[in-house]
Amino acid sequence: MKFQRSPLQLTLLYLVVALLWVLGSDALLLELGLDREHLVRYQLLKGCVFVLLTGLLLYAALIQHQREQSLIRHHIKRSEERLTLALDSAQEGLWDWDLKSQNVFYSRRYCALLGYTPEQFGNSRSDWEERLHPEDRKLANQRLQALLDERTPYYEGIYRLRHRDGDYRWLLARGQLLLDEAGEPSRFIGTSVDITQRRADEESLRQAAAVFDSTQEGVLVTDREQRIVHVNPAFSRITGYSSDEVLGQSPKLFKSGRHDAAFYHSLWHALEQRGAWSGEIWNRRKDGEVFPMWQCIRSIHDEAGNLSHYVAVFSDISALKRSQHELDYLAHHDPLTTLPNRLLFSERIEQALQRDKQRGALLLIDLDHFKIINESLGHNTGDQLLKQIGERLCGRFDKQLTLARLGGDEFGLLSNDCAHAEQASQLAQRLLDSLAEPFSIDGETLFIGASIGISLFPDDGNSVEQLLRNADSALFRAKSSGRQTFSFYSQDMTTLARQRVKLEAELRQALEQNQLRVYYQPIHRLDDGRMLGAEALVRWQHPERGLVPPGEFIPMAEDSGLIGAIDAWVLEQACLQMCQWLQQGAQLEFVAVNVSSRLFSRGELDLRVARVLAQTGLDPARLELEVTESAVMDDPDRALELLQHLRSLGVRLAIDDFGTGYSSLARLKRLPVDKLKLDQSFVRGLPNDAEDAAIARAVITLGQSLGLRVLAEGIEQEEQAVFLRELGCTLGQGYWFGRPQPAEQLLATAASAL
CATH class of the missing domain: 3.30.450.20 (PAS domain)
Known part of the structure; x- marks a missing residue:
């Protein structure tokens, strides 16, 4: 039973039914004519029935209301649960x-x-x-x-x-x-x-997007069917394609054709097995240019593990390739002449040795007296000369030959097709003839010679080191033979080289064990023949070989760096000997000591001389220092400063070997020197050699004009002394006056001059 009426309607209905019941039931009872006793009884019964019926109705209504409220609460609870679950979810x-x-x-x-x-x-x-x-x-x-x-x-x-x-x-x-x-x-x-x-996550995505757009590496994304779905700006900059031109296209659009099917098979195999591939690949830009790039490709999978995309990140390595090529070129070529350097030259020799039945020749070329040009005219002129030498030789020899600059003024030439020594001789002579022609640099004409050492392979060696070593031994022989020539390697050269090594070790011991000796060559006036002084010259008294010629160990001392120590020792011994002579009454004006370019270039010569003079007590005016022309011209400004310091000590100064270098007269007149020494190479031909006579006359005239005394070296004949005296030369030394001799013998000569 359900009540679908409103509370007002139900109340009015109840009132109507109740009134009808009360009025209707009362009228009915009156109609029945019941006595008072029965009427009262029926009215009571009627009231109880009414109360019972209305109570049942009220009960039914309350039951229905309770059910409805319970249903409503149930629906509300369900709704709240659903809302809570929805919000929690x-x-x-x-x-x-x-x-x-x-x-x-x-x-x-x-x-x-x-x-x-x-x-x-x-x-x-x-x-x-x-x-x-x-x-x-x-x-x-x-x-x-x-x-x-x-x-x-x-x-x-x-x-x-x-x-x-x-x-x-x-x-x-x-x-x-x-x-x-x-x-x-x-x-x-x-x-x-x-x-x-x-x-x-959004911030990470923004950062990733910023990196994606701003990175210098190109990025390309494809779907699983390899259709391009996204590219970044760097992709367009590198390839030349805009995003609109490539979206939906296949990456095959960029194939260069340089890679075969096996390359791509390996690439896809790596993607399938490892999910990634990286390596160098050549692709094609929009303009058709093929370029190298380093590329990394990765497979991307979705949440279910299914392949969804491929991402390729790549960078253009064209500049890196160029840099690698340039570095490789620089590592294998001389930067001055652009010729192959020692490294590449050695590799070419190694390649030639590995060829079966290959016969060839290795030529080492050393420029003669290049140091003099470099020191007198400057390193820039020396560099220009080296470049011209490289250009000339490259232009005159077959491209199949390898010409290299091995360092300094040394070159190398490799011939892979030189079966006989005669061919190597012809090749060496062509080199000498090419270098004999003059070079023109900054308006100056320069001449340069060369010495060449030759080793043949496989006869003279089966390794790069052995061939180079043997060619160097041959080069040394060519230099010792007077230069501007070539020499082949022979077995006895190895013996000589070993003797040189042994001799150098013995020379070092000679300094420690006091085996060196000082000999003195007299210096005379040319007008009256009176001895004025002596030049101190070093000799080596070997315990087994006896007196070793200076020409044998002095070059070795210069190469090994011992010459500086030897010069310092000779300086001290000469000063002590001069003091002893003076105490014995010898009428000598001075003792001359040679200063090597190595000792002169150290910059401490003035301090060493001052210390020796203080220790020996020698009057500085009695000491004459001879400095070579090339040593002075190596760094004229620094040399001038050092010579001025020496002059301030009171010692005499002389320019040795004058005429063999390239002195500047403007610098020469500023030097605080007392004497010029005419080199013996210009005295040897006097008086008959016109060229030597002209040079001697010019040097003597120059000395006179500068107020300097001139000493001629190497006088061996009376005619030479007379000719020089007539030219105005005041001093001379040589075998005609006396050979270098121990101090005791020279003292007897000095005594005769008293």
Whole structure:
């Protein structure tokens, strides 16, 4: 039984039925004419029946109402459960702000988002507001106020709330403003969800997008069918293709044709097995240029593990390839002449040796007296000369020959087709003839000769080191033979080379064991023949070989660096000997000591001389230092400063071997020297050689004009002394006056001059 009427209708119906019952039942009883006793009894019965019937009706109505309320509560509970489940599934928390009471309901899920229980979180707007991030508080309040003022029905906002652990969580809030019957805001209800991770993911995506767009590496993305779906700006810059031109296309569009099917098979095999491939690949730009790039390809899979995309990241390595080529070129070529260097030359020799039945020749070429040009005219002129030599030789010899600059003034020539020594001889002579022609540099004409050492392979060696070593031994023989010639290697050269090594070790011992001796060659006036002084010359008294010629060990001392120590020792011995002579009454004006270019270039010569003079007590005016012309011209400004320091000590200064270098007269007149020594190479041909006579006359005239005395070296005949005296030369030395001799013998000669 269900009552579908309203409460008013049911009440009116009840009143009508009750009135009808009361009135109808009373009228019926009166009609029956019952006596008073029965009437009272029936009226009581009638009332009980009425009460019973209305009670049943009321009971039925209450039962129905209870059922309906229970059903309603059940539906409400189900709805709340569904709402709670939906909000929990969506990770959203509910809030309900009663604008009349200013109380706010925060669901348990909402509080849990921030690490609280509802009891801990509170139920007011201030509880929420105090947890807002300071940077978000002003904007959040402004938006809420605008919502209330403008009656905007829907709301959405993002802000940060402080979690219980102290960190802040990003929340996305969506809500609706409810108005009452008067149109005034009554409730503000909505949900909030934690989007902290989403914000972090979005930030990562933005950063990845920025990197994707700004990276210098090209990026290409294809789907599983290898259709291009995305490229970055660097891709367009490298390949020349715009994104519109390649989207939907296949990467085969860029194939260069340089790689065969096996290459691509290996690439796809690596992608299938390892999910990645990286390596060098050549592709083609839009303009058709084929270029190298380093590319990394990866397979991308979706959540189900199915292949979804391929991503290729690549960089243009054209510049790197060029740099590698340039570095390789620089590593194998001389930067000055652009010829192959020692490394590449050695590799070419190695390749030639590896060929069966290959016969060839290795030529080492050393320029004669190049150091003099380099020191007198400057390193720039020397470099220009080296370049011209390389250009000339390259232009005159077959390209199949390998011409290399091995360092300094040394060149190498390799011939892979030289079966006989005669062919190597012809090749060496062609080299000498080519170098004999003059070179023109900055308006100056220069001549340069060369010495050549030749080793043949495989006869003279089966390794690069052995061939070079043997050719160097042959080169040494060519130099020792007077230069401007060539020499072949022979076995006895190895013996000589070993003797040189042994001799150098013995020379070092000679310094330590006092085996060196000082000999003195007299210096005479040419007008009356009187001896004025002596030149100190070093000799080696070997314990087994006896007196070793200076021409044998002096070059070795210069090469090994021992010459500086020897010169210092000779200087000290000569000063001590001069003091002894003077004590014995010898009428000698000075003792001359040669200063090697190595000792002169050290820059401490003035200090060493001052120390020796102080230790020996020799009058500085009795000491004459002879410095070679080439040593002075190596660094004229520095040499001038050092000579001035020496002059301030009071010693005499002389320029040795004058005429063999390239002195500048402007610099020469500034040098604080007392004497010029005419080199013996210009004295040897006098008086018959016209050229020697002209040079001797010019040097003597130059010395006279500068107020310098001139000493001629190497006088061996009386005619030479007479001729030089007539030219105006004042001093001379040589075998005609006396050979170098020990101090005791020279003293007897000096005594005769008393």
